[in-house]
Amino acid sequence: MDINILKDKKHIHFIGIGGSGMYPLAQILHGQGYYLTGSDNNETETLDAVRNMGIPVFIGQRAENIEGADLIVHTAAIMADNPELMAARASGVPVLERADLLGIITSWYENAVCVSGTHGKTTVTSMITQILYTAGVDLSAYIGGKLPCIGGSGIAGKSDILVCESCEFEDHYLKLFPDIGVILNVDADHLDYFGTLENVIKSFHTFAGNVSKRLIVNGSDENTMKAVAGYEDKTITFGKDDNCDYYPADIRHENGLHSSFTAMCRGEALGKIDIHVAGIHNVLNAMAAVAACRELGIDFASIQKGLEEFRGAKRRFEKLGFEKGITVVDDYAHHPAELEATLRAAMEMDFRKVWAVFQPFTYSRTKILLDDFARVLKIPDYAVLTDIMGSREKNTYGIFTRHLAEKIPDCIWFPQDETKEWDDERKYANFQQICDYICENAKEGDLVITLGCGDAYKIAKMILKKLSEEA
Structure with missing residues (x-):
């Protein structure tokens, strides 16, 4: 890796600029005076913040988005057949993975x-x-x-x-x-x-x-x-x-x-x-x-x-709201040791019951650490499981939520068609089932905590919205 690669660069393009690991790099490079452009697949609050810095953002990843760039950065999550990444590699312009760029920046x-x-x-x-x-x-x-x-x-x-x-x-x-x-x-x-x-x-x-x-x-x-x-x-x-x-x-x-x-x-x-x-x-x-x-x-x-x-970073035991006497919190914990620390802390607080809504992240981690996940998810009063978020993986492990749910007494989960690939439609249907169940069964004085490094926090927001509409 050439740590001097940025010295003669003026226009840097970020594929996936709204990612949690890309946005701060964009902030640092923008502050250093580089001209940046970026692309992403979905509108988010992060993209609003990127645009507010004066950085142009394209929605959808297309070959023409890289035009004019003399350095292109991408995340590890970008697939090799992504049209923008393919165009970048064919262009002859230097292409860096996010971790390489971060390494260069630390050397400054x-x-x-x-x-x-x-x-x-x-x-x-x-x-x-x-x-x-x-x-x-x-x-x-x-x-x-x-x-x-x-x-x-x-x-x-x-x-x-x-x-x-x-x-x-x-x-x-x-x-x-x-x-x-x-x-x-x-x-x-x-x-x-x-x-x-x-x-x-x-x-x-x-x-x-x-x-x-x-x-x-x-x-x-x-x-x-x-x-x-x-x-x-x-x-x-x-x-x-x-x-x-x-x-x-x-x-x-x-x-x-x-x-x-x-x-x-x-x-x-x-x-x-x-x-x-x-x-x-x-x-x-x-x-x-x-x-x-x-x-x-x-x-x-x-x-x-x-x-x-200090009141915590976002998604670290972050209180999202309070409706109908129910406190709703979100936390990024996604490994058994993190879940254990967070759930034990929650159980020591003065709540009537604790509802832990956990989204397992990646098939490999769920499969390899299945028994550890089951052990720590017995800590709360109620464990509620979503489908597994595969992220960068295909389910070659043959692991499904039911395998974890079966190891947790009185676990709440909603069976899905295991012959279908995980997709947004299936995920949000599952989220809605969980939201409806908790809104019907949680009581005043309860804590609901969504857990995981994916997008389980969306369930927390759905719960707050539904509770406020019922108030």
Whole structure:
């Protein structure tokens, strides 16, 4: 990969510019003065935001959309037979996959803070960004979710600091140039690519080796510590107790979405921190953010202020509404470990009953982690399942929602015609069935939480709309 490939480029075209990983790159490059165009298949709020920056967007992907571009960027989700991508490759113009472009951008910064881990990346990247932004740092950021304080998922600043969410999917994060690397946890995920947990650990070990200045890692996570073996000279730890460099003390959870604790560093009390996001996992996320920001030279008072003002990224236990006494929340959790943390936090809150509406994402993950999904979906009072969202996969695994539902006592699901391919018509019919069932059966004082990294949040919005119409 030529890290200087952008130096003589003026017009960059994004295939799939509305994607969560593309939009922040567009923000950063637009802020650097490049002329951008883009295309996507469906109108979204993100495309509205892209247009508001003055970037032309084509709906529908056609060969003529790339005209005039001297560099073309696409996501991994774009199929090889996409007419726009085919035209791009035939044009002789350089073509980059999104992860390659992100890697190039990280090389521009003296302090690229790359936040990795199987779970929690978006939250911790957002926490660090919030702290720096609140402290007046003119940073750049690349986040996998929307952060209200910066008005989106990315921001282009003029300082030497970039905060970057760094995903292990297909080793994409190994294309980055991290100065400060954060590893939150290492778990068995993306096994369709990695094959085994041992290979996941090896990948994170390579990521750790790419970090040029400082590693900040979860000292309470056994797999993480295996991954960073040999790099002790550049490692500091955060975790649950005083075996780690940074750890919380005097933890108190209040009113469901509020926690307070004392931030400790090697036995010294730095001060009290208040956060307004749920669960012990977010206390540890905050400790990772504290460690990273202190590495960047941010004073503790500014860290306190930034974390106190943080109210979560979009789709991270995000309260969407309250109708007829029913609270409706959405969360991005899509791996068993994430679901467990989120659902246990929900069950500790003061709700009459918790309804967990889960959309399994990819056939491979559902098949490989079936028993783990079943175990954690027994936590809520009611588990409700959608069809599996195949995303980039075909169902060569022979896995269907019923295989998961059968393992969860009293699970609520709606059988579908398994001979038909998954499509939008089938999906929205399924969403409507779930919406109608919950609106008929949920009661005042209940929590409904939609879960998954696909589009289960649309069910939450459907539920709120139907409840408001019945009020």
